[in-house]
Each structure stands twice: as C-alpha cells, then as structure tokens.
Amino acid sequence: MSETRDTRLPFSLEPVLVGLLFGSIGLFGVIYGIGEWAPELASRHGAGIDTMMTYLMVTTGAMFLTGHLAMALFIWQGSRRTRISHRLASPRFEKRLSIALGVLMAVVAEGGVVAIGLPVWNEYFMAEAPPDAVTVEVVGQQFFWSVRYPGADGEFGATDIQLMDDVVNPIGLDRSDPVAVDDIVWLNEIYVPVNRPVRVVLRSKDMIHSFFLPHLRVKQDVIPGMVPEVVFVPTREGTFELACAELCGLGHYRMQGFFHVVSDAEFTSQLERLASEQ
Ligand SMILES: [Cu+2]
Numbered sequence: 001m002s003e004t005r006d007t008r009l010p011f012s013l014e015p016v017l018v019g020l021l022f023g024s025i026g027l028f029g030v031i032y033g034i035g036e037w038a039p040e041l042a043s044r045h046g047a048g049i050d051t052m053m054t055y056l057m058v059t060t061g062a063m064f065l066t067g068h069l070a071m072a073l074f075i076w077q078g079s080r081r082t083r084i085s086h087r088l089a090s091p092r093f094e095k096r097l098s099i100a101l102g103v104l105m106a107v108v109a110e111g112g113v114v115a116i117g118l119p120v121w122n123e124y125f126m127a128e129a130p131p132d133a134v135t136v137e138v139v140g141q142q143f144f145w146s147v148r149y150p151g152a153d154g155e156f157g158a159t160d161i162q163l164m165d166d167v168v169n170p171i172g173l174d175r176s177d178p179v180a181v182d183d184i185v186w187l188n189e190i191y192v193p194v195n196r197p198v199r200v201v202l203r204s205k206d207m208i209h210s211f212f213l214p215h216l217r218v219k220q221d222v223i224p225g226m227v228p229e230v231v232f233v234p235t236r237e238g239t240f241e242l243a244c245a246e247l248c249g250l251g252h253y254r255m256q257g258f259f260h261v262v263s264d265a266e267f268t269s270q271l272e273r274l275a276s277e278q
Contacts, residue, residue: 015076026065033057039215042236042261046217048120055112063105127231129199134192134267137201139171140209140222143251145242146170147190149271151182164205171205184274188257191274193267194237200230212245213259219245234261 041050089097129135137148137156148171150156157173157180164172170187173180192198202211204222211230212219215238220230242257262270 015072019072022068038217040236041215041217042234042238042240043213043216043218044233044235045120045124046232048116048123049217052113052116052120055116056109059108059112063109124230124232129229129231130197133197133199133231135199135201136190136192137203138190138211138222139203139205140211140244140248140255141166141170141205142207142249143244143255144170145188145190145211145244145255145257147186147188147257148173149184149274151184151275153179153182155179157181157183182275184271184278186274188242189260190242190257191260191262191267191270192234193264194234194261196264197231197233202228202230207248208246209248209255210245212243213240214243215240216259221246237261237263 038050038053041047087094135150135154137150139146139148148156157175158177159172159180160174161172163169163174169185171185173183173185175181200211200218200220202220202222204224207224209222210219211222215236216232216234218230218232220228222228238261240259240261242259244252244255246252248255260270
C-alpha cells in the first residue's frame with residue numbers, strides 16, 4: 001500500500017468562489033441602485049415614498065441575505081455529516097423557531113410599511129386640494145396628452161364628444177359655453193408653479209393610460225369613464241418627463257410629455273402666452 005500525498009486545500013474552494021460571486025453582484029447592485037434606481041426627487045410627498053422604498057429594500061434585503069447565508073451554512077454542515085438522521089434541534093423547538101421568525105419578519109416588513117407608508121398615503125391619496133392649488137386637467141389618448149387650464153374663472157367649460165377632433169379640438173371643448181371661453185388647451189406641456197399644491201384631474205378618451213412623473217413620485221392610472229385626481233406639491237424647478245406608464249398601443253413609447261416646474265412669475269407669463277395662442 002503506497003502512501004499518496006494529500007494535495008487538497010485545507011478548505012473547500014467552491015463556497016469561497018460562490019460567496020465572492022454573489023457578494024460582488026450584491027455590492028454592485030447596491031452601488032448602482034443607490035445612484036440610479038430613482039431619479040432625483042422633486043416633490044414633497046416623494047420623500048416619504050423614497051424612505052419607504054429604502055426601508056423595504058434594506059429590511060427585505062437583509063432577510064434575503066440572512067436566509068441564504070443560513071441555507072448555505074446548513075448545506076455546508078450537511079455535506080460534512082455522515083448520518084442523515086441528525087437533527088439540529090428538537091421538532092418542537094424547530095416549530096416554535098419557524099413561527100417566531102415568520103411573525104418577526106412580517107412585523108418588521110409590514111409594520112414598517114404601515115408606519116412609514118400611512119402618512120404618505122394620507123398626504124398623497126387622501127389629500128383634499130387646498131384652495132390655492134393650481135388645477136390642471138390632463139386627458140390621455142393614443143398617443144398624446146391634452147392639457148387644459150380653467151382660465152381666469154377657475155372653472156372648466158363644457159366639452160362635447162361631437163366636437164372632438166384630434167387635430168384642432170382633441171377634447172371637444174365647446175367654445176360657445178361662456179365658461180369655456182377662457183379655457184386654455186395645449187398638448188404635452190404642463191406648467192406649474194414651484195412649491196404650490198397642484199391638482200391634476202385625469203381623463204382618458206380611449207383606453208387605460210397612466211400618468212407618470214418619475215421625479216415627482218406620481219403615478220396614476222387614467223381609466224376611461226373615471227376621473228381620478230392627484231394632488232401633490234412640486235419642490236424643485238426644472239423640466240421633468242411625463243411618461244405614459246401603461247402599455248396602450250404601438251405608439252405607447254412616444255406618449256411623452258413635459259412637466260415644467262417654474263417660478264410664480266414664469267408660470268403667469270407662460271399661461272398668458274398659451275392663452276394668446278388659443
Ligand atoms: Cu398611453
């Protein structure tokens with residue numbers, strides 16, 4: 001019987017390589033995610049949404065990581081055992097531990113969502129538009145957005161489906177209605193003043209679209225037959241993308257608009273310009 005020299009490493013290389021692989025993917029994911037996963041914030045309620053996203057990411061990420069590390073540990077330990085009947089703990093202890101961990105995870109994840117999310121929900125979804133809010137009506141259709149301001153009287157004039165014409169009168173505004181005379185209708189460009197509440201009244205002419213302002217953390221489905229509203233406060237001047245976030249046909253990709261958050265003076269002058277071009 002000849003003696004062979006043991007050339008194996010004192011530890012197994014596979015777990016190290018697998019650990020390095022997943023560790024580096026996770027690390028790059030976090031580094032990329034911090035900078036890229038949401039565009040720079042431009043609304044008041046959005047801060048709460050971002051906090052909740054970060055909270056969920058960190059807590060569920062930690063649970064995911066802990067779970068997988070525990071599983072890796074058990075696989076590694078199991079591979080070194082000679083008997084398969086070995087138990088780490090009594091069945092009763094295992095059952096109790098499973099229930100306790102399940103409840104703990106639910107409380108951490110769901111409890112955090114409720115605690116952080118409810119105030120945001122109340123501010124964003126339950127908000128009554130304050131009296132000084134700027135009201136804009138946005139009507140989605142394949143594949144553009146009609147934007148309407150009520151004008152000096154603060155009231156939207158009548159519309160009539162018979163008057164609709166995609167080129168000259170997409171929302172079918174009835175100019176014979178005295179209330180409609182000062183309405184301002186425009187396409188794909190929305191102007192709002194900074195730091196003032198905005199109330200967006202949404203309609204759709206054909207199918208489901210979705211009014212999405214990523215920088216302002218605003219997303220609302222626009223459903224034919226319903227008139228959903230969103231109320232929010234833009235906090236940063238700039239031109240932000242308005243995208244349709246509901247696949248609505250072949251031209252969905254070009255159903256884009258621009259949301260201009262400007263100073264009060266600029267807002268007034270832009271509305272005057274648009275009014276003069278009616
Ligand atoms: Cu659309």
